[in-house]
Amino acid sequence: MPHFKPQNDDRSYAPPKPLYEQVKSYVLKNMESGEWPAYFQLPSEHTLVREMGISRMTIHRALRELTQAGYLERIQGVGTFVAAPKKQPKKLELQEIDDIIRARGGRHQCEVHFLQGEPAEKDAANMMGMEVGADVYRSYFVHRENGLPVMLEDRYVNPAFMPEYLDADFSRITADTHLSRKFALLSHAHVIQAAVSNAEINHFLELEATTACIVINRKSWLGEDIVSAARLVFPGNRIQLG
Amino acid sequence: MPHFKPQNDDRSYAPPKPLYEQVKSYVLKNMESGEWPAYFQLPSEHTLVREMGISRMTIHRALRELTQAGYLERIQGVGTFVAAPKKQPKKLELQEIDDIIRARGGRHQCEVHFLQGEPAEKDAANMMGMEVGADVYRSYFVHRENGLPVMLEDRYVNPAFMPEYLDADFSRITADTHLSRKFALLSHAHVIQAAVSNAEINHFLELEATTACIVINRKSWLGEDIVSAARLVFPGNRIQLG
């Protein structure tokens, strides 16, 4: 606390950050600098009130928000501590293809190659957790960025959950978005692989030579049930993720 | 609010939930029942104060926490609204290579090919946000599963943040884990690509032919500063992620 001074806006045009944000920054700064290492006990709320000249409710809000965010741990009757270092989960957000394209300033188009009901073959039945021969919807799309194919989407959908799938409009709304809108509680599991393109992929993605591709297998669950499974193929020379 | 009554513990042994939790439950209950659908404008804080007999700070805390959690949207001067249904972000968790291998029941080994300080070349300087020619640590590891190479890790580390990097033990603890343990506040950004292996990759990963690989570029940030940048190469025929 020796050098804390609340930010003042008397002479500046930008409004100052709220006091509780200033307290949060102050705590994080001490953590980043190593001044307050893991397991370090912070000054008590009472002490911070006195030393920073800020009311206890405001100090408390700052520390509570840092605790909710995982930076601190608080024990009633004992004190406030810098949280033990936990391995940060390294998460990658997989954006929708149309969002990726729009974020790059491109124009997204979706070409429907087929869209039909069919009896599930062994692979499809396996992926969808259905009986071989059961009715399944299958769609096969090529997504283009300014005309150039950037993703192939080969998708199965369980007709029991989405009987209207075959009548949906995929030119403006992706299949994933249709699913998300219908099922608010949908969860997803992904497997990512690299593979070289084969004749099928070369044809639909209009690749001139064998190309390394990212292949994402995505299953979409509603509780215990698989609503949809898709294989997404991205040519490595045209697109990257993340 | 017609039937809201704060929970009372006069005759019960369990302590009552705090008032702000009771307000949160009350709001969520109205949302779940459909009473307050998406875009519905909630009663104002002032109205809730009057009707629930709870002070404004407590009402405010409840609504603020529901807003942070994404259930509500608040606009100063206008009001509080039930949030629009949003598409679920699709996240992929990138596990550490040693965790992946152990999860599959394999034995993980890390082979250090080099580990040294060097002046940053243009690419390295670029990735690390450093000046060309500045000192940078570089490590080059091959990770093996039961003897078979499954990942190449080419990593730069900023010596200013981790002067002890060159003396670390990488046989039992990955570089990423070393970094996570030292810096609790590390954040990561990833770019994933597919590429075919070149002579360097074929050599270190002991690949017999050109192979499609997943390439992850991971940058690890401490605030505004890049602490480390790594290129991780996974041969597509030996490993998949997720």
Add this chain to the structure above:
DNA sequence: GAGTGGTCTAGACCACTCC
């Protein structure tokens, strides 16, 4: 000007821990 949410205070009472 009336109504909204955003912040902040000074005080209070409490449950809990440690000695």
Add this chain to the structure above:
DNA sequence: GAGTGGTCTAGACCACTCC
């Protein structure tokens, strides 16, 4: 009993929106 964090209040001032 002294110190800790958890909650709650009644009031204040403010920025912002809408009319």
